[in-house]
Amino acid sequence: MNARNQIMGAERTREVVYAIREIAAIAEKLLAEGRDLVNLNIGDPIKSDFETPPHMIEAIHRGMLEGNTGYGPSYGVPAAVEAIERDAARQGIDNVDQVFVTTGASEGIELALTALVNPGDKVLLPMPGYPLYTAVMSKLGGESVPYFLDEANAWQPDVADIEAKVDERTVAIVVINPNNPTGSIADEDTLRQVVEIAEKRDLLILADEIYNKILFPGEKHVPLGSLAGGHPCMTFNGLSKCYLGPGLRTGWTILSGDLDRMADFKDAFTKMVRARLCPNTPMQWAIPAALEGDQSHVGEVMAKVSGRADLVASRLEQIEEFGFVRPRGAFYVFPSIDCPGSDWDFCVELLKDKGVVTVPGSGFGQRPGTKHMRIVLLQTDAQLGEAMDRIESFVAKKRS
Numbered sequence: 001m002n003a004r005n006q007i008m009g010a011e012r013t014r015e016v017v018y019a020i021r022e023i024a025a026i027a028e029k030l031l032a033e034g035r036d037l038v039n040l041n042i043g044d045p046i047k048s049d050f051e052t053p054p055h056m057i058e059a060i061h062r063g064m065l066e067g068n069t070g071y072g073p074s075y076g077v078p079a080a081v082e083a084i085e086r087d088a089a090r091q092g093i094d095n096v097d098q099v100f101v102t103t104g105a106s107e108g109i110e111l112a113l114t115a116l117v118n119p120g121d122k123v124l125l126p127m128p129g130y131p132l133y134t135a136v137m138s139k140l141g142g143e144s145v146p147y148f149l150d151e152a153n154a155w156q157p158d159v160a161d162i163e164a165k166v167d168e169r170t171v172a173i174v175v176i177n178p179n180n181p182t183g184s185i186a187d188e189d190t191l192r193q194v195v196e197i198a199e200k201r202d203l204l205i206l207a208d209e210i211y212n213k214i215l216f217p218g219e220k221h222v223p224l225g226s227l228a229g230g231h232p233c234m235t236f237n238g239l240s241k242c243y244l245g246p247g248l249r250t251g252w253t254i255l256s257g258d259l260d261r262m263a264d265f266k267d268a269f270t271k272m273v274r275a276r277l278c279p280n281t282p283m284q285w286a287i288p289a290a291l292e293g294d295q296s297h298v299g300e301v302m303a304k305v306s307g308r309a310d311l312v313a314s315r316l317e318q319i320e321e322f323g324f325v326r327p328r329g330a331f332y333v334f335p336s337i338d339c340p341g342s343d344w345d346f347c348v349e350l351l352k353d354k355g356v357v358t359v360p361g362s363g364f365g366q367r368p369g370t371k372h373m374r375i376v377l378l379q380t381d382a383q384l385g386e387a388m389d390r391i392e393s394f395v396a397k398k399r400s
Contacts (some may be wrong), residue, residue: 015138019363038387041357048378056286063285072281076101083288092226100253105238108253115268117142124173127365155184159193172204178211181374182334183327188222205233211330213242216306232257243290250283308377315388343371354390
């Protein structure tokens, strides 16, 4: 047989890294070998003791029985769009220009960056932060510019770092609040300063607020869109986290602000929305049920997760190699690690030796010279207790 040239992947994918799934691939091999694993790596509540609220499932089922299985409007079915608009008004986002239903918040993020970023353009991204943004920026040929969250200040965005990194090629700033992976919540004063920078430097604000209702006791979330006023802002949210429907892949994007300042961008974004035809039609019927139906599950989720955060925090305090900032929301804690080697090596060795699946902080971005790991707080108390026993044993062995 003649030698044939290999079919090569595109160069723009070379820098795409997604540590969450890469760790999962190692875990799957160990699982196939019969290993007993405790999974603290993926923020999927359905994999633990949570379930999608029944009234949302019933709404999807009812919509399908009523024949809503054909193509829908590109922006989303009217009932879903209108429910999102009313929810935005309740949050104080009172300058809504357009709502778009998307296939998860992730699709909205990708469409927004695709409509905005030309090769060489810069977008300011929080680090630590969700790795989807850097992956999309790599694909588009844009430049991801990290601004760091301040671990010494409860993981607040470092406003001075943001301002110092804006230049003539910067087109947008991303804020993830509550933050994945740190579990931090940005204070209102910090958010106002971010808006001031965006206004002064003509940056589009991209507000990722997918965890906006997962708040621990006494905490408050302030939507960036409610502070931005007429300044162009896109808010991303969905059913995955607060409404316990990650597999429904249903989200939305709220475009708010002065239309005259963003008409060309809106036109570009709308072209992308139309090109993918429409979001999943039946799943959209869960949106009004979620936003305007029974909300009792939210309190139950917050009580469980905050209690589990306390459990993990009490155990981390007993291990001298770990330091941590107590999370204020979302599903995660992001402790620092004092260990030889990289945090990737630490997490892989922990997985292979003790069967505990976590994600290294390097997968989310972090200040140079620091090491962290992300622990998901969704598993039961018994599972988290077992995981912490194994982690403590692992660290003690390395220490000795």
